Amino acid sequence: MEYDKVVTTTAWSPGPGCHGGCGVKLYIKDGKVVKAEGDETHPFNQGRACPRLLALTQYMYHPDRITYPLKRVGKRGEGKFERISWEEALDTIEAKLGKIKEESGPESVLFCQGTGRDIGGPISFLAYSYGSPNWIQLGLAGHSCYTPRLGAMMATYGDYSVLDAAQFSEKRYDDPDYKVPQIIMVWAQNPMPGCPDGFFGHWIVDCMKRGSKLIVIDPRWTWFASRAEKFLQIRPGTDGALAMAMINVIISEELYDKDFVEQWTEGFEELKHRAAEYTPQKVAEITWIPEEDIIESARMYALAKPAAIQWGVPIDKCPEGSTVAQAITHLWCLTGNLDVPGGNVIARPAYGVTTYPFSTQEMHELYGEEFVKNLNEKRIGANEFPMVRNFRGWAQPDLAVKQMFTGDPYPIKACWIQTSNILGGQAADTRLHYEALKRMDFVVVADLFHNPTTMAVADIILPVASTAEKESFRSWWVPLQVIVPAVEVGECRSDWEINLELAKRFNPELRKRYDTVKQLIDDRLKPAGITYDQLKEQGGWVMPPENSASRPYRRYEKGLLRPDGKPGFRTTSGKVEFASKSYQDWGLDPLPYYSEPPESEVRTPELFKKYPLVMVTGRRSSVFFHSEHRMIPWLRECDPYPIVEINPSVAGKMGIEDGEWIVIENDRGSIKRKAQVTPIVHPKVISVPHGWWLPEEDGREPNLYGIWDINCNNLVHIGPGAKSGYGGGAYKTALVRIRKANEAVE
Numbered sequence: 157m158e159y160d161k162v163v164t165t166t167a168w169s170p171g172p173g174c175h176g177g178c179g180v181k182l183y184i185k186d187g188k189v190v191k192a193e194g195d196e197t198h199p200f201n202q203g204r205a206c207p208r209l210l211a212l213t214q215y216m217y218h219p220d221r222i223t224y225p226l227k228r229v230g231k232r233g234e235g236k237f238e239r240i241s242w243e244e245a246l247d248t249i250e251a252k253l254g255k256i257k258e259e260s261g262p263e264s265v266l267f268c269q270g271t272g273r274d275i276g277g278p279i280s281f282l283a284y285s286y287g288s289p290n291w292i293q294l295g296l297a298g299h300s301c302y303t304p305r306l307g308a309m310m311a312t313y314g315d316y317s318v319l320d321a322a323q324f325s326e327k328r329y330d331d332p333d334y335k336v337p338q339i340i341m342v343w344a345q346n347p348m349p350g351c352p353d354g355f356f357g358h359w360i361v362d363c364m365k366r367g368s369k370l371i372v373i374d375p376r377w378t379w380f381a382s383r384a385e386k387f388l389q390i391r392p393g394t395d396g397a398l399a400m401a402m403i404n405v406i407i408s409e410e411l412y413d414k415d416f417v418e419q420w421t422e423g424f425e426e427l428k429h430r431a432a433e434y435t436p437q438k439v440a441e442i443t444w445i446p447e448e449d450i451i452e453s454a455r456m457y458a459l460a461k462p463a464a465i466q467w468g469v470p471i472d473k474c475p476e477g478s479t480v481a482q483a484i485t486h487l488w489c490l491t492g493n494l495d496v497p498g499g500n501v502i503a504r505p506a507y508g509v510t511t512y513p514f515s516t517q518e519m520h521e522l523y524g525e526e527f528v529k530n531l532n533e534k535r536i537g538a539n540e541f542p543m544v545r546n547f548r549g550w551a552q553p554d555l556a557v558k559q560m561f562t563g564d565p566y567p568i569k570a571c572w573i574q575t576s577n578i579l580g581g582q583a584a585d586t587r588l589h590y591e592a593l594k595r596m597d598f599v600v601v602a603d604l605f606h607n608p609t610t611m612a613v614a615d616i617i618l619p620v621a622s623t624a625e626k627e628s629f630r631s632w633w634v635p636l637q638v639i640v641p642a643v644e645v646g647e648c649r650s651d652w653e654i655n656l657e658l659a660k661r662f663n664p665e666l667r668k669r670y671d672t673v674k675q676l677i678d679d680r681l682k683p684a685g686i687t688y689d690q691l692k693e694q695g696g697w698v699m700p701p702e703n704s705a706s707r708p709y710r711r712y713e714k715g716l717l718r719p720d721g722k723p724g725f726r727t728t729s730g731k732v733e734f735a736s737k738s739y740q741d742w743g744l745d746p747l748p749y750y751s752e753p754p755e756s757e758v759r760t761p762e763l764f765k766k767y768p769l770v771m772v773t774g775r776r777s778s779v780f781f782h783s784e785h786r787m788i789p790w791l792r793e794c795d796p797y798p799i800v801e802i803n804p805s806v807a808g809k810m811g812i813e814d815g816e817w818i819v820i821e822n823d824r825g826s827i828k829r830k831a832q833v834t835p836i837v838h839p840k841v842i843s844v845p846h847g848w849w850l851p852e853e854d855g856r857e858p859n860l861y862g863i864w865d866i867n868c869n870n871l872v873h874i875g876p877g878a879k880s881g882y883g884g885g886a887y888k889t890a891l892v893r894i895r896k897a898n899e900a901v902e
């Protein structure tokens with residue numbers, strides 16, 4: 157085929173979904189994208205692309221895509237919407253939210269996002285310009301996605317880390333300073349379909365090709381597990397105990413890095429004392445992992461130089477996720493694998509550019525200390541949880557949903573929902589969030605497609621531009637890169653464009669600063685000394701130079717991490733803190749410990765008799781991003797049904813055949829799933845993918861695209877909550893039972 161032009165850009169939602177970063181080429185013919193593929197010159201993905209990117213054209217030009225603003229004309233849930241102009245949509249929003257601000261205060265509006273697509277920047281900008289402190293992932297119980305891990309690393313050494321796959325150097329694996337990790341511990345993650353949190357999953361395969369060996373910790377045989385030296389088939393939610401036992405082995409056998417520990421850390425004796433409680437023998441019982449496997453894995457990891465850990469979201473979803481993450485963080489600190497080639501390197505946003513204020517530190521840099529202080533007065537959860545107050549800018553989701561009912565300490569009147577399908581994917585306890593959202597006076601959803609949330613509660617829907625239609629930028633983590641618009645579709649506008657326009661209406665001061673989105677981007681790019689157009693001209697991306705704070709290695713030796721320029725880490729002590737002073741200040745145990753899942757064979761044995769299976773939800777599919785893409789033909793064909801994976805020993809006993817529809821239930825309700833009988837799951841566990849709704853079904857109430865029948869979050873509770881306010885969303889540990897669909901309910 158002949159093309160009119162090829163546009164080189166970055167793909168970062170909407171389209172492929174995901175946490176982004178891939179360089180892509182979009183082929184344009186007659187004003188339309190006709191083909192999308194990976195850009196082989198881009199250091200992030202080196203030409204590779206996921207199925208969702210390859211299906212971009214089906215996504216962009218799907219007949220169901222919303223391409224102009226809509227207002228609801230029938231009752232909520234009737235599915236009657238009418239086309240309106242952008243002017244009418246924005247005027248209505250301005251008037252309604254303006255009135256709510258006047259009558260109830262700006263804090264009574266929640267600004268709700270889903271996971272970290274290209275949204276944290278625009279939505280926080282709008283929330284703060286409007287005056288609301290309540291920027292939130294509504295429904296994400298315990299804010300259990302990445303935040304507990306980020307918080308633990310920040311509290312331990314004042315920065316975040318990721319596995320070093322040479323991603324911080326444009327030469328990648330050929331960089332002479334780089335070393336391949338001898339051992340990679342893939343812990344509670346399946347990075348290939350997921351590419352989570354700025355990490356490209358295939359980098360692990362690249363490392364394997366160059367010699368890395370794997371230890372995999374998962375209740376399920378993943379592709380990586382089947383190729384690992386050691387596969388630890390763990391009981392869901394017990395990772396904290398396993399990490400403590402590994403620390404125990406590494407300390408008692410003196411396998412830790414003595415020089416690093418002595419020179420750069422403190423709190424070692426306290427940690428040693430705490431870890432002594434967690435003998436491999438005791439932990440073997442807790443975790444279902446044989447004692448010798450725990451010991452051998454700890455030795456393998458500690459003796460390998462370098463070694464790295466790549467970890468996933470189930471850690472956050474453990475009870476007290478921030479303490480589990482702390483224990484795992486200690487593993488790479490104890491073994492001296494912090495910020496060394498092939499270890500867990502410190503990851504900072506490229507050039508210190510903020511696309512998305514990850515932490516309070518960045519909030520201070522963007523908005524000033526006074527602003528953050530005021531924000532905390534009314535931010536939901538900031539007064540109850542010191543870690544929520546001091547570590548990140550978000551509101552706490554479990555308290556927020558309660559407040560939507562109680563109005564205490566102030567009423568919640570409206571939700572602005574942008575990049576989140578709360579009822580189709582994000583929220584634990586779907587019914588609770590459905591009822592909470594129904595109570596709102598006004599709900600705006602900015603999305604590309606209808607979904608159960610738009611159908612149930614949207615009053616206004618704004619049509620959003622895909623990744624191929626927008627101007628944006630990204631500094632998570634490297635390279636610093638721009639997103640370049642290739643075409644236009646209908647009347648769709650980018651999240652930045654929508655939010656900047658509304659922000660100016662609520663805060664006219666902004667008119668003086670930003671006429672266009674590009675001006676705003678240029679402002680954010682200032683720390684890099686480059687403009688959007690310059691970056692676009694030079695190919696769209698740039699890597700931070702050597703010896704800068706956003707490039708490894710061993711920055712703690714060079715004085716590149718602390719604001720005072722001294723060697724050491726960005727903690728009060730300047731050291732890695734095994735006993736965290738921040739945790740202590742926040743009223744938490746300064747040392748890591750294990751706590752049992754809220755429902756389990758150990759904690760609730762009576763319940764376990766009734767519901768003897770652990771339901772692990774949410775393993776990622778490479779053709780879907782959460783609840784997205786179910787309507788895209790090429791993608792749905794690869795993963796057509798809402799399934800449940802069941803071990804043959806369990807299915808056999810119950811006479812369940814592969815492919816048969818079955819019921820999964822607990823005291824909270826029941827759902828239907830198609831059985832996939834497979835030995836890859838542990839016999840005491842079933843694995844249930846999340847985010848399922850059926851776009852081909854009736855979207856109107858009461859059906860709502862079938863969510864009450866198939867969304868697994870009907871069976872997931874929001875959990876008792878973690879002490880820190882972060883962690884413990886019970887998405888991986890609910891107890892359930894299964895039965896054939898044709899059996900009568902007891």
Ligand SMILES: Nc1nc2c(c(=O)[nH]1)N[C@H]1C(S)=C(S)[C@@H](COP(=O)(O)OP(=O)(O)OC[C@H]3O[C@@H](n4cnc5c(=O)[nH]c(N)nc54)[C@H](O)[C@@H]3O)O[C@H]1N2
Nearest residue numbers: 170270271301575576577581582602773774782783784846
């Ligand atoms: N059972 C279970 N539930 C889970 C999980 C689990 O493991 N198990 N995981 C949880 C986790 S970790 C997370 S982070 C949440 C995620 O939950 P969400 O991030 O809410 O994910 P989605 O349900 O896909 O909803 C995203 C919506 O935003 C739209 N969208 C996509 N990109 C953009 C964009 O750039 N702009 C705009 N305006 N709209 C966009 C999509 O069309 C879709 O309707 O789900 C949680 N839910």
Ligand SMILES: Nc1nc2c(c(=O)[nH]1)N[C@H]1C(S)=C(S)[C@@H](COP(=O)(O)OP(=O)(O)OC[C@H]3O[C@@H](n4cnc5c(=O)[nH]c(N)nc54)[C@H](O)[C@@H]3O)O[C@H]1N2
Nearest residue numbers: 271344345346350352373392393468469470775776781782
């Ligand atoms: N294609 C695609 N990519 C995605 C997403 C998507 O929906 N689709 N979602 C994005 C988001 S927001 C996130 S947070 C990431 C999440 O991506 P991951 O962190 O990889 O999370 P999961 O796929 O939920 O689980 C990973 C593995 O952990 C195992 N597991 C489950 N429970 C436990 C446990 O208690 N302990 C241990 N050790 N293992 C456990 C599962 O069996 C699974 O193999 O992916 C991101 N990337």
Ligand SMILES: [Mo]
Nearest residue numbers: 271301302469
């Ligand atoms: Mo997530």
